[in-house]
Every structure is written in structure tokens, then in C-alpha cells.
Amino acid sequence: MFQKLFNLSKLDVAYFLIFTGSLVFMYFAMVTSG
Structure with a gap:
């Protein structure tokens, strides 16, 4: 059970x-384009 929780996390x-x-990529794309 703990292994399942660890994998899920x-x-x-x-x-x-x-x-x-x-x-972050979309934010930088907007900043550099405008």
C-alpha cells in the first residue's frame, strides 16, 4: 500500500x-514576443 502511495506521489x-x-514556457513566450 505504501509503495502504491509513493508511486502515485x-x-x-x-x-x-x-x-x-x-x-513558465508560455509566460516567457508572451514576454519575448511582446
Whole structure:
């Protein structure tokens, strides 16, 4: 059970990093274009 929770938390961290990374990328794209 703890292994499942650990894997789920790792997946959540990966999705969070991808989400924030895409937001930062979009922000920099807007700043550099305008």
C-alpha cells in the first residue's frame, strides 16, 4: 500500500513539474514576443 502511495506521489510530482514548466514556457513566450 505504501509503495502504491509513493508511486502515485511521484506521478503527481511529475505532472506538477510538467504543468508548471508549460506555464513558465508560455509566460516567457508572451514576454519575448511582446
